[in-house]
Amino acid sequence: MRFFCFVIFVVSLVGLGACKQKSALKEHEFNTGNDTVMIDTEDILKTDILTKEQQDKLKPTDVLSRLKKGNQDFTEDNLTIRNTTERVRKASLGQYPKAVILSCLDSRVPVEDIFHSGIGNLFVVRVAGNIINDDILGSMEYACKVSGAKLVLVLGHEYCGAIKSSIDGVELGNITKLLNKIKPAVGVARMTFQGEAVSSNPKFVEAVCENNVKLGIAEIRRKSPILKEMEAKKEILIVGAVYDMKTGKVEMFEDAQ
Structure with a gap:
């Protein structure tokens, strides 16, 4: 009898805890700058992916602002709960993304997360x-002309192994051809850099990384008349950025021409 009562007591505690947890998840606190508002978490869980109509209404500057805000949320660990299963099902019907991001292969740069x-x-x-x-x-x-993305972002990052290998002149199979595409950025950085222009110098690696991003943007404009025309018509933005691995922050180069 005592054992039975003990079991009932434990089950009651578990149920109470679950209720409290559900209550805690019911509302989520968001800081909007001047005010703190409470938003029903169940609404967050139901957040939809973009429709074509919603995508059409977006301006390129809106998308850039959203990426900046998203990165701020990432660095401040202010993350949203999402119903991933539901989003997978809805995404199967079509896709209308906000932006296209060119990132390095590096596993330490989880693009969607940052x-x-x-x-x-x-x-x-x-x-x-x-x-x-x-x-x-x-x-x-x-991504832009067919699927309606509003922004092209070239994203470099600190401590990039490809950048270091290009600085060192590494030659290995197909990697050689890939690294040759970074060499122009190495050359530009060496013309202006004050200090040791070697891969063991983090400052020089950073300088090459920034130049690689900016030269990448210039190459997009030069080699893609479609994207260049869309940018001229203000249908898209083409911007560059560098991801800081120590802080998680993304520094934008919006004026890269």
Whole structure:
């Protein structure tokens, strides 16, 4: 009898805890700058991926602002609960992402995470050294001209192994051709850098990384008349950025021309 009562007591405690947990999840606190508002978490769980109508209404500057806000949420660990299963089902019916991001292959740069973005919101192209080639340009053109993305972002990062290897002149199989695409950035950085222009110098690696991003943007404009025209018509933005691995922050180069 005592054992039976003990079991009932434990079950009651578990039930109470579950109720409290559900209550705690019911509301989520968001800081909007001037005010703190309470938003029903169940509404967050039901957040949809973009429809074509919603995508059409977005301006490129809106998307850029959203990426900045998403990165701020990431660095401040202010993450949203999402119903991933539901988003997967809805995304199967079509996709209308906000942006296309060219990132390095590096596993320490989880693109969707650092912009606090969910399924169906971003096209992500990944290749070592975030270099530009015809296939990547074709992917970007598809993302913007066909699928309606409003922004092209070239994203480099600190401590990039491809950048270091290019500085060192590494030659190995097909990697050699890839690294050759980074060498122009190495050359530009060496013309202006004050200090040791070697891969063991983090400052020089950072300088090459920034130049690689900016030269990548210039190459997109030069080799893709489609994207250049869309940018001229203000249908899209083409911007660059560098991800800081120590802080998680993304520094934008919006004026890269």
